[in-house]
Structure formats: structure tokens, C-alpha cells
Amino acid sequence: MFITLEGSEGAGKSTLIEHLKKYFLKRNIDFIFTKEPGGTDEGIEFRKILLDNNIELDPLSETFLLLADRIEHVRKIINPALELNKNVLSDRYLDSTYAYQGAGRKINKDKLDKLIKPLKFPEPDLTIYLDLPVEEGLKRAKGRDSLDRFEKEEIDFFKRIRDSYLKLAEENPSRIFTIDSANGENEVFESAKDCIEKKLNES
Numbered sequence: 001m002f003i004t005l006e007g008s009e010g011a012g013k014s015t016l017i018e019h020l021k022k023y024f025l026k027r028n029i030d031f032i033f034t035k036e037p038g039g040t041d042e043g044i045e046f047r048k049i050l051l052d053n054n055i056e057l058d059p060l061s062e063t064f065l066l067l068a069d070r071i072e073h074v075r076k077i078i079n080p081a082l083e084l085n086k087n088v089l090s091d092r093y094l095d096s097t098y099a100y101q102g103a104g105r106k107i108n109k110d111k112l113d114k115l116i117k118p119l120k121f122p123e124p125d126l127t128i129y130l131d132l133p134v135e136e137g138l139k140r141a142k143g144r145d146s147l148d149r150f151e152k153e154e155i156d157f158f159k160r161i162r163d164s165y166l167k168l169a170e171e172n173p174s175r176i177f178t179i180d181s182a183n184g185e186n187e188v189f190e191s192a193k194d195c196i197e198k199k200l201n202e203s
């Protein structure tokens, strides 16, 4: 089972992951938790460049770095785990590229498709999208330490990203499950856990 978790800044992905890790450990359900960018040793190097505030990147260079990160991640972590029938949960994956580079950086969808489709990345069985109004998310994110290369973008960038996620969810109702992140961490966890367990029982 391949599950991905999506959401924009401050939506509560990290908190949800901590809850899910504890829950699956307690229930003895084996899950590999991983993330993008930076799910492999090589990816950690790509991630440093991608998040570095002092580096200015063309949107296409940014996209190529993210795709290089994903190629390594899929080849070294995701595919080997799926081949062994293991459960994988990735913090961000393909939808992030359509939301951030597509809508956020304004790379046309056909162009992105042409870059991405030939790479034959596996499709997630389930994607959990944590939705939160942009102002609320940025308020939460800005309470943290220094801002990275994405977090320092202006508010319209994040509004385009949220609209894009909502559109992706509307277009892929059987794959993407949306959770209202304003509900508070316990409710968000309960919804995510129920949705994942239902999917595990179906498979």
C-alpha cells in the first residue's frame, strides 16, 4: 500500500505523522515513513539546495532537482518496499509538484506532464490532503524558526497552491481524501487513521 500525505505550509503534516507512527507501532502494522525532498542520502543534498534561502533557482531548475530527488527516492526506497508488499507513507510526493511548481511557480500543466509522465513514478493508492486556509497555515508556519526558500514566498503563491490542491482533490475523488486541518490535531488524526485502515482492509 502506497500512501502520500499532502498539504501546504503549517497544515499539520508533521504532527499527524507523529500520531500515525505511534498508532501503527502500537497496532503492530508495519509502515515505512519517508519524505520528499530528502528521502535518500542523495536527496538530502538536493533538499539543501532546494530550501536554501540564498540560492535563486529558475522554476525549471527547481523542478528538475525535485524530480531528481524523486527518481532516487522511488528507485531506492519506494519501489523496493512496494515490491516486498510493504506499506509506505511519503510526506509529499507527485501532487506537491503539480501544486507548487505547476500552480505556485506557474509551470504549465502540459509541460509538467511531459517531464513527469515518462519517468513512470508509481501512483499512490491513497493521498491524504490536509487543507487549511492560507492565512492560518502561514501564521502557524511563521511561528517556527527561519523561513526556507519556499516559505518566504508571498501569500498569492500559497493561495495558488491551495486552489491547486483543492482542484486535484476534486479531479481525483477516489484517490485523494481531504481533511479539514482546522479541526484540531486529534480529529485530524482520527479521520486519517480511519481512512488508512479502511484502505488497508480493502486491499
Ligand code: TYD
Binding pocket: 008, 009, 010, 013, 036, 037, 051, 066, 092, 093, 094, 095, 096, 097, 098, 100, 101, 150, 151
Ligand atoms: P519541508 O521542510 O519538508 O516542508 P513541509 O513541512 O511543508 O513539507 O520542505 C519541503 C518544501 O518543498 C515545501 O515547501 C514544498 C516543497 N516541494 C515542492 O515545491 N515540490 C515538490 O514536488 C515537493 C516534494 C516539495
